[in-house]
Amino acid sequence: MRSDISRRLVAMRALGHEVHAISWTGGRLDPVLGETELAQARAITASLDVLRVDRGARRVANMLRFPSQVAGRWPSAEARAALLARISARMHALDAVWVDGIHAGALGRWLAEQLGVPLLYRSHNVEHRYLAEQARLATGKSRLLIAANVLGMKRFERALMRDATLFHDISADDLGYWRDTGLTNGRWLPPLADPAILAVADGPEVARTVDLLFLGSLSSPNNLKGLDWYLAHVHPRVVSVLPDVTLTIAGRGPGKALADRLAKLSIPLVADPPEAAALFAGARVMLNPILHGSGVNIKTVDMLATGRPVVTTSKGARGLPADVVAQLTVADKAETFAAATVAAVTEARAGGGGTDRAAMMQRVFGPSAIAEVLALPPSEP
Structure with missing residues (x-):
C-alpha cells in the first residue's frame, strides 16, 4: 500500500475497474499499515485481504525456492486454498491478476495460473541490482537483512517477467535494460502524481x-x-x-x-x-x-x-x-x-x-x- 500503489488503485477505480486487493502487514509494516490506512484502502477497493508476512521457519524453508521478501509472502497451501475460494466467490468474471512489486510475485503468479487469467506485473526497479546496491549502502543489521533479499532475486525476477503476459516498468531506462536481455513483453508505465x-x-x-x-x-x-x-x-x-x-x-x-x-x-x-x-x-x-x-x-x-x-x-x-x-x-x-x-x-x-x-x-x-x-x-x- 505504498503511495505509488495506492494512487494506482484510486486511478483504476476512477477508470471503472473493480479491484480486489491483497496486501500484507506484520513486523515493521504494522505501524505503516494501521487501521486508518486499511480503512482508506477498503474505500477504494471492492475487497481487501490483509495477510501476515511470515517471519518464521517456514519462510526460511521457502527461501530455497524464492527470495526472502517473496518467501515471506508465500502462504501455506491451506491459506492459499482459502484465499482462492474467497476471491472466486467474490467475482463473477476476473480479467487479470496484477502483481504490483516483486514481493507478491509468487502468490500472484500462482493465482493467475489457478484462475486461468493473464498475469500483469508492475516492476518498480531492476530489483536484483537495486537491492544489491541498497545492501552495500546499508550498515549493521540492515545490511544483512537486505542482503538476504538479494539471494535468488535475479533468477526469480527474470522468470516472473518472462511468465507475465505483460510487465509494466516504472522506468524507461529499466525497460531498455530488460529488452536488451531479450524480454519483449514490457511496456513503460510511469508513476502517478499525487x-x-x-x-x-x-x-x-x-x-x-x-x-x-x-x-x-x-x-x-x-x-x-x-x-x-x-x-x-x-x-x-x-x-x-x-x-x-x-x-x-x-x-x-x-x-x-x-x-x-x-x-x-x-x-x-x-x-x-x-x-x-x-x-x-x-x-x-x-x-x-x-x-x-x-x-x-x-x-x-x-x-x-x-x-x-x-x-x-x-x-x-x-x-x-x-x-x-x-x-x-x-x-x-x-x-x-x-x-x-x-x-x-x-x-x-x-x-x-x-x-x-x-x-x-x-x-x-x-x-x-x-x-x-x-x-x-x-x-x-
Whole structure:
C-alpha cells in the first residue's frame, strides 16, 4: 500500500475497474499499515485481504525456492486454498491478476495460473541490482537483512517477467535494460502524481516560509547517503552565500543518528508527516540529492507536481522522458548542486521560479497512462 500503489488503485477505480486487493502487514509494516490506512484502502477497493508476512521457519524453508521478501509472502497451501475460494466467490468474471512489486510475485503468479487469467506485473526497479546496491549502502543489521533479499532475486525476477503476459516498468531506462536481455513483453508505465500535491500547484498561493525542502523515506539507505552528501558537501556552500537559508528535512522513519545530526545543525526535522501536500505548499524549492537507486524516483515526480523549482541529480532524473527532465535542474557535483540551489532560492524569494506543469503532469503522470496500458494488446509495443 505504498503511495505509488495506492494512487494506482484510486486511478483504476476512477477508470471503472473493480479491484480486489491483497496486501500484507506484520513486523515493521504494522505501524505503516494501521487501521486508518486499511480503512482508506477498503474505500477504494471492492475487497481487501490483509495477510501476515511470515517471519518464521517456514519462510526460511521457502527461501530455497524464492527470495526472502517473496518467501515471506508465500502462504501455506491451506491459506492459499482459502484465499482462492474467497476471491472466486467474490467475482463473477476476473480479467487479470496484477502483481504490483516483486514481493507478491509468487502468490500472484500462482493465482493467475489457478484462475486461468493473464498475469500483469508492475516492476518498480531492476530489483536484483537495486537491492544489491541498497545492501552495500546499508550498515549493521540492515545490511544483512537486505542482503538476504538479494539471494535468488535475479533468477526469480527474470522468470516472473518472462511468465507475465505483460510487465509494466516504472522506468524507461529499466525497460531498455530488460529488452536488451531479450524480454519483449514490457511496456513503460510511469508513476502517478499525487492529486493532493497537484492541487497545491493549482490552489491559491500560501506563505512559503521554507526555502528548501527534502521529503522522502528517512530509513532508505540511498536517501540517507544522498542527505549525508548534501549536508556534508553542499549545504555549507549554500549557507556561505545565503546565511539565512532555511531547510526542512521530512519523511518516514528517521533514525536517531540523523535526528541528532540535524539538531546539531539547527535543521528542522518533520518525522512521519501525515501528509505531504502542506509541507510542499510552504516550500520555495524542492531538493532531491539522491546519488543511488534505480527505477524512477517518486520523490522527483511529487516535487515536479508542486510547480516549484526542483534541484536534483542524474539519479533523481533517471528513467524520465526528456521533456520531463527538462523541467528539473540537474547537478551531480557539490559545487554545481550548491550553485543551482542558491540560484533557485534567490529567484524564488524574488517571486519567480514557479512553473505551470499541470498539462505535462496529467499527460505523463495522470490516470490516462494506466488506461492506455490496460487497453494495449500484448502484441503491440
